[in-house]
Amino acid sequence: MAARITPNREFAFTLNDVARLLRTYADHRAGEFGVTRAQWAVMARLDRQEGLKQSELAEMLDLQPITLTRLLDRLGDGGLIERRPDPHDRRAKRLFLTPAARPLLDRLGGLGEELMATTLAGIDRGTVKLMLANLSIAKENLRRAIARKPAPRMEKAEPRLEKGL
Numbered sequence: 179m180a181a182r183i184t185p186n187r188e189f190a191f192t193l194n195d196v197a198r199l200l201r202t203y204a205d206h207r208a209g210e211f212g213v214t215r216a217q218w219a220v221m222a223r224l225d226r227q228e229g230l231k232q233s234e235l236a237e238m239l240d241l242q243p244i245t246l247t248r249l250l251d252r253l254g255d256g257g258l259i260e261r262r263p264d265p266h267d268r269r270a271k272r273l274f275l276t277p278a279a280r281p282l283l284d285r286l287g288g289l290g291e292e293l294m295a296t297t298l299a300g301i302d303r304g305t306v307k308l309m310l311a312n313l314s315i316a317k318e319n320l321r322r323a324i325a326r327k328p329a330p331r332m333e334k335a336e337p338r339l340e341k342g343l
Contacts, residue, residue, distance in 0.1 A: 200297060207289055211282065216241075218286055220249050221258060221275060225283055229272045231264065258282065 205215045213221075219239055224230065230238070236246040250273065253259040258279040264270035275283070298306055 196297075200293070203296075204293055207293060208286070211285060211289065213282070213286070216249055217253055217258075220246070220253060221279055221283055222286070222290075224259065224273055224275050228274050231267075231270045231272060232261075233270070235273060 201215060204218070208215045208218050211218075220235065223235060223238055232246060232250065233243065235241075236243050239246065241249075250259060250261070254261065257276055260274050260276055261271040262274060264272050301309075
C-alpha cells in the first residue's frame with residue numbers, strides 16, 4: 179500500500195527537486211565562466227564573509243574538508259583566493275578573495291540574478307518575499323531541531339547476524 183501523499187510530504191519532494199534542478203542548471207551555466215558551481219559557492223561565501231577558517235567554510239558549505247581543500251587548491255592556483263595564517267592559531271589558515279576574483283564574482287552575481295529570474299518567472303515579487311520568509315522559518319526550525327539532538331529511539335531491533343561469527 180502506497181503512503182498517502184500529504185501537502186507536507188509533497189512540499190519536501192518539490193523543494194528537493196527544485197534545489198536539484200537549480201544546482202544542475204547552475205553547474206551548466208557556471209561552466210561558461212570557467213568555474214564549477216562548487217567553486218562559485220566557495221567564492222560567494224567568502225565574498226559574504228572573508229577571513230573564514232577552512233573548517234568554518236567546510237561546515238557552512240556542508241563539504242568534507244578534503245573536498246574543500248581540493249576546491250581551494252584550484253581557486254588558489256587560479257589566483258582567485260589566498261590562504262593567510264591565522265594570527266591566533268598557527269595551524270589554521272584564513273581564506274580571502276584576491277583582487278582578481280572581484281570581476282569574476284561580479285559576472286557570477288549577474289548570472290545568479292539571471293538564474294533566479296528564470297527560476298522564479300511567473301511568480302510575483304510579493305509571493306517570492308513570502309516564500310523566502312517562510313523558508314527562513316523552516317531553516318531555523320531545522321537548526322533548532324538539529325541543535326537539540328534528541329536521544330536515539332530505543333526501538334526493538336530485529337536480530338542481526340554478525341559477519342565472521
